[in-house]
Amino acid sequence: MRIPHSLPTLGEEEARGLTEVLLSGRISTGEEVVRFESEMAQYLGLKGGVATSSGTAALHLVLLALGVKEGDEVICPSFTCTALLNAISYCQATPIVVDIDEENMNISLEATKQALTRRTAAIILPHMFGHPVEGMEGFLSLGLPVIEDCAQSLGTIYKGRLTGTWGTAAVLSFYATKVITTGQGGMILSQDEGLLARIRDLRAYDKKKVYKTRYNYCMTDLQGRMGRIQLGKLPSFLKRRQELAQVYQRHLKEIKGITLPPAGGIYYRYVVRLMGKDLKMVIDKLHAEGIEAQPPVFLPLHRNLGLKGFAATEKVFAQALSLPIYPRLTEAEVDYIAGTLHQVMEA
Numbered sequence: 001m002r003i004p005h006s007l008p009t010l011g012e013e014e015a016r017g018l019t020e021v022l023l024s025g026r027i028s029t030g031e032e033v034v035r036f037e038s039e040m041a042q043y044l045g046l047k048g049g050v051a052t053s054s055g056t057a058a059l060h061l062v063l064l065a066l067g068v069k070e071g072d073e074v075i076c077p078s079f080t081c082t083a084l085l086n087a088i089s090y091c092q093a094t095p096i097v098v099d100i101d102e103e104n105m106n107i108s109l110e111a112t113k114q115a116l117t118r119r120t121a122a123i124i125l126p127h128m129f130g131h132p133v134e135g136m137e138g139f140l141s142l143g144l145p146v147i148e149d150c151a152q153s154l155g156t157i158y159k160g161r162l163t164g165t166w167g168t169a170a171v172l173s174f175y176a177t178k179v180i181t182t183g184q185g186g187m188i189l190s191q192d193e194g195l196l197a198r199i200r201d202l203r204a205y206d207k208k209k210v211y212k213t214r215y216n217y218c219m220t221d222l223q224g225r226m227g228r229i230q231l232g233k234l235p236s237f238l239k240r241r242q243e244l245a246q247v248y249q250r251h252l253k254e255i256k257g258i259t260l261p262p263a264g265g266i267y268y269r270y271v272v273r274l275m276g277k278d279l280k281m282v283i284d285k286l287h288a289e290g291i292e293a294q295p296p297v298f299l300p301l302h303r304n305l306g307l308k309g310f311a312a313t314e315k316v317f318a319q320a321l322s323l324p325i326y327p328r329l330t331e332a333e334v335d336y337i338a339g340t341l342h343q344v345m346e347a
């Protein structure tokens with residue numbers, strides 16, 4: 001038995017939908033993408049969306065459309081993926097990486113305030129592992145564009161409102177193992193129709209009257225149809241994630257040395273923190289029992305940049321373990337993973 005860390009949940013509906021689009025002969029960007037954009041905008045209750053070839057492309061375009069350029073600074077947390085660094089550097093802007101809140105593992109408002117300068121042009125807030133960033137009101141009161149990176153938090157609610165509806169714009173990723181998938185893909189959503197129009201203009205190069213540097217970041221209609229089918233399944237995916245998280249919680253809450261994930265998110269990742277055990281040893285032992293668990297962030301951004309400090313990120317990075325969770329996972333598998341982790345922690 002092998003239990004992968006993450007898996008997409010795909011079925012006959014996707015296979016039929018993709019076949020239909022393929023046989024229609026219209027496979028580049030078109031009507032399916034337009035429908036996917038409007039169905040996603042409707043789900044989030046936002047004015048519109050612009051689909052892209054990846055989440056990274058979506059981050060790049062939203063930064064460009066906000067006017068982020070060389071010499072500008074963009075703030076983001078350290079405990080996230082390097083896609084953020086890439087998008088910022090595509091704009092020749094400077095990433096200003098800040099520490100996290102230890103409890104919810106997301107960007108710290110205090111650290112953000114301390115990092116503000118006259119050059120700060122935007123803040124990227126990833127809701128990591130499906131947990132909402134704490135203190136959204138505080139971030140919004142800073143008077144800067146706030147990009148909510150919802151690549152891991154589609155469906156997460158904070159104080160009664162979906163993540164992605166708080167800031168200037170929301171960015172999504174539909175990579176294979178995200179909450180819903182189109183293989184690769186992304187989207188920007190916003191209430192600001194001017195911003196969306198600028199992003200739409202930058203996304204494709206053909207048939208433009210006035211030349212400027214543009215990008216070929218379109219989503220295909222194959223991906224668009226797949227996204228629509230996956231979005232239709234989102235409520236059942238989210239329900240299943242909650243159920244599996246409950247099973248984990250029942251098993252793990254009494255175990256010494258394990259801190260459960262913060263409540264209140266969609267459990268895109270089930271991230272526990274381990275005390276008194278070496279993380280790598282635990283990962284190796286789980287692996288030997290057929291369980292793929294891993295650190296939830298490959299390498300914090302400050303380490304990629306060779307920066308020192310970042311006490312909370314360092315502490316969480318040393319302790320955090322992401323256990324398998326996805327709609328296809330069975331309760332028997334969760335029983336097995338939790339039981340095995342229990343044994344490893346007591347050994």
Ligand SMILES: *Cc1c(COP(=O)(O)O)cnc(C)c1O
Nearest residue numbers: 054055056083126151173174175
């Ligand atoms: C996956 C991810 C991205 C990048 O999305 P891609 O589609 O892989 O380019 C950006 N931010 C976060 C938080 C992610 O999890």
